Amino acid sequence: MTIPITALYAALLVAVLVCLTTRIGLLRAKTGISILDGGSKQVAVEMRRHGNFAEHVPLLIVLMAIVEVNGGNPLFLHVVGLVLVICRIAHPLGLHPDRVQTPLRLVGAVGTSLSTIALGLMALLQGIAAI
Incomplete structure (x- = not known):
């Protein structure tokens, strides 16, 4: 099965990851900060932009694959996938060193959480149905 x-x-999310990785890499080269954030707010923000993506997206891709392999509805998968891509672009754009809450951060966080819940519930329902 494919x-x-x-x-x-x-693939779309890999493109986002490459952008985030490039941003922190270039900033580290510019500032000379190799490890941690060196006390720089901007390095700390870029680290969290990259780190937050890396903490959430891999499991969501695995869940999406599980749901698809188990015959998940293609429309459901496309909607969740599109929401996830949009939200994973919005979230890092909304992270700001001096503001906790920004609209893009909220959209990114809520959308990612809803995608996680939707995929998790679908995988759970598919698992229960197979018993």
């Missing part, structure tokens, strides 16, 4: 829907959104 998982073309998951492959599509995983």
